[in-house]
Amino acid sequence: MATVTTPADVASGSTSRPGPAHRRSNRRGVMRWIAVHSIALALGLMFVLPLVFVALTAFMSDGQALTADLWPRSWHPANFAEVFRTAPLLRYLGNSMMYSLLAVAGMLLSSVPAAYALARMRWRGRQAVFLVIIAAMMIPPQVLSVPLYILWARLHLTGTLWPLILPYFLIDAFSIFLLRQFFLTVPQSYLDAARVDGCGDLRTLLRVLLPMTRPGIAAISLFCFMYTWNDYFGPLLYAGENPDEWTLSLALASFRGAHQVQWNLTMAATVVVMLPVILLFVLAQKSFVRGITFTGVKG
């Protein structure tokens, strides 16, 4: 790493310390810079080109979308209007929003106090409960689908998204796990100080811990939003038979069936479903990256 040439060196030519040895290492640095950046560029293109092709196809005419052309001969932004006309996308958008926003709200209400108790209170059985929560986090969602479906069917809530939303108001194992890890990063001296000032657990949590872990809370809320927004299995299981309750993901999966070979419309719908998530990422990129790295490094 020590031999890497910074762009500033390249620009200024680094003429301050002339000498054959230095020049040689500098040239090697430039070669390396070029190699690394061209590989990175190729990788970046590989990741983003599929999205570009999807977007380009979304603008093609019906006829051209059936050819092997990569670039639209004429641009048809009306495809997007057509997508909204043929499918009640706004309704699906509303359902997706309801599912995701209520899930995040419920998750925060239930997971914040639980994570506090697991990270910052001392009580018998804490380790055991924490291990159970980790175990619950690792259960594949399909494993419990049969008994849970039967449970919700008895409550006459199948056919709606409520079986997916309501549990968040009690437990979301992954969020509790991650929030606990965030709460542990706050130095104990802050909590001691709050205690000296007469704060109880609730005030310590609300006045000290939450403000200090705001970035972590933002990241966890984003994860929860993304997970529910992208969820396909849950809505398929509970709302698959009831198109009024479909989410965007669920509706998109059956879109192509209804529009047999119209790749342009299908891709336009795909863009519409992807766009909100990408916008969210652009707005909250820092929180995303911080949250992701935290999962892996500390998890």
Next chain:
Amino acid sequence: MTAAPRTTHVAGSTFTRWIRPRPGHWIRPLAFMAPALAGLALFVAYPLLALVYYSFTRYDLLNTPVWVGLRNYVFLLWGDPLARKAAFNTVWLVVIITVLRLVFATGVAAVLVRVRNGAGLFRTLIYLPALAPPVAATLAFTFLFNPGTGPVNTVLSWFGVSGPLWFSDPAWAKPALTLLTLWASGELIIIIMAGMLDVPGELYEAASLDGAGSVRRFWHVTLPAITPVLVFGVINSIILGLQYFTQAVVAASVASGSADIAGSRRAIGYPDNSTLTFPVWLYQQGFHYYNMGYASAMSIALFVVSTVFTVFFVHRLRRASHAEEVA
């Protein structure tokens, strides 16, 4: 974390001595934990017990469950060729996805940490596909890889290669799904990248002084240092593979041209059951054929396998936190 729970987080604090758990101390934690404990009971413990019970019955949601003993398990292990096929497909995906995802993500991360200009831009480009909803990403891939007019086969034809039928060929459907999963592995790439950036620079300098080239530095310094992150990646990928559902169902539905909602009877597993994963077959048995008892037995099988990996994960977590305490 596990060694000395009472003092772990207050080490060095003078409060340790005089804030002691008093009698009745459990009331406050209980109040904070109440929703989560109720949730564990209602949405984890109860369904698990019910699952075990249903797995010994024949139940179609309408009539009362009939006790059939071990018949569901016997059928699962010896009587159901499609369950075997589904288990094979899932194991295939778990193995291939885990290996390729780790190698690929480590390789990309190794390039990205060396980027000096536009690092943020590259990171964003590589992470974008991971954000796309799986259904949208799968639709995009079925279009990109569609054999007739898809951009992938078009580009291949420029080089004189006639591309395979991808999602319509039993031999190529799983490899196509694997490519889709690699394309969306930006999250793992960023995690590994963060691990690489955490490696202390002195280690590299010491290795350089000892005359290690960049390949040997990567092999003997970087890889050992990021092993915990790689272990996380392995477990994460295994869990991902065991749950593989959405992409398989959507790809099968779109490639088969089925006019039904994805997950319909005809489209599932298309082509030729090559995308029939274990969770897909479980879903099909439970929620299209309403064989709740048999689906429960399948769930138990999936649960047992994933629990093995969970135990491994928890074990690693405990070891890691022990190491933190010692340090």
